[in-house]
Amino acid sequence: MSPITHLFASWLVAAKTTNNPRDCRLVTLAGIVPDADGLGLALDLGGSDLGHEQTWFYARYHHYLLHGWFGAALSTVVLACFARQRLRAAVLCLIVFHLHLLCDLIGSRGPSAVDLWPIFYFGPFSKDPMWLWKGQWPLDAWPNRLLSVVLFLWGLCVAVRRGDSFVGVFNRRVDSVFVGVLRGWKDALVRKRQTKQRNDRTPDPP
Numbered sequence: 001m002s003p004i005t006h007l008f009a010s011w012l013v014a015a016k017t018t019n020n021p022r023d024c025r026l027v028t029l030a031g032i033v034p035d036a037d038g039l040g041l042a043l044d045l046g047g048s049d050l051g052h053e054q055t056w057f058y059a060r061y062h063h064y065l066l067h068g069w070f071g072a073a074l075s076t077v078v079l080a081c082f083a084r085q086r087l088r089a090a091v092l093c094l095i096v097f098h099l100h101l102l103c104d105l106i107g108s109r110g111p112s113a114v115d116l117w118p119i120f121y122f123g124p125f126s127k128d129p130m131w132l133w134k135g136q137w138p139l140d141a142w143p144n145r146l147l148s149v150v151l152f153l154w155g156l157c158v159a160v161r162r163g164d165s166f167v168g169v170f171n172r173r174v175d176s177v178f179v180g181v182l183r184g185w186k187d188a189l190v191r192k193r194q195t196k197q198r199n200d201r202t203p204d205p206p
Contacts, residue, residue: 001103001144006032008151009103010096011166015158021168023089026079028169031096033075034104037065063104064123072097107144109136160186 010031014024038058065071076093083089101119108117119131137143159165160182168175 001107002139002148003032003035005144005148005151006035006100006103007166007169008148008155009099011169012151012155012158013096013099014092015162017092018085018089020084021164021172023083023085023092024164025169026083026089027092027096028166030075030079030093031100033079034066034071034097034100035062037067037071038062061124063108063117064120064127067101067104067119068121068123070122070124105131105133105136107137107139107141107147109138109141111138156182 007028011024011028013031014027018024018027038061066074072094075097076090079093080086080090101121104117105119109115110117116132116134116136120127121129121131155166159179163179164172165175165179165182167178
């Protein structure tokens with residue numbers, strides 16, 4: 001699935017299961033860090049544009065380097081070291097990491113019906129076993145789009161109540177502005193609704 005979808009899903013899990021902003025950010029990162037093995041795409045495209053020999057880092061290493069137990073162990077150990085509640089954060093990091101794998105297994109197919117993305121859980125040391133679901137839907141299919149929209153709207157609702165959002169994973173200052181705008185919109189809608197209710201209760205003059 002899209003890294004943005006992973007971000008929304010991981011942040012919602014973290015927001016519901018952690019009790020401080022730092023651990024929330026760290027657990028969220030555990031849910032998106034597996035896609036770091038897809039950064040080879042930038043090298044593939046950049047090298048091609050600069051006239052260098054075509055490389056295939058993305059096809060070779062995405063879902064192979066960090067989409068398995070090695071990536072889970074590495075990200076969990078590193079991220080949990082910075083957490084306030086390390087044991088709890090470690091468990092949650094493992095959970096959202098494997099949620100990422102599950103989502104990719106379900107909805108990361110390419111445009112062709114045979115362009116399936118497998119998961120090599122013992123990568124980068126072995127390609128056995130290889131996990132593959134033949135019913136995998138395309139990356140741009142409507143279920144992925146619908147899920148992204150639902151998670152995004154849910155995340156906005158949670159952010160208004162909490163006072164922070166998934167934006168804070170990357171920049172807390174921008175996040176405070178973002179949540180402030182959301183709360184301003186909510187307050188405006190509440191005032192508008194209250195005004196309408198008062199007007200509806202007010203009898204018309206004879």
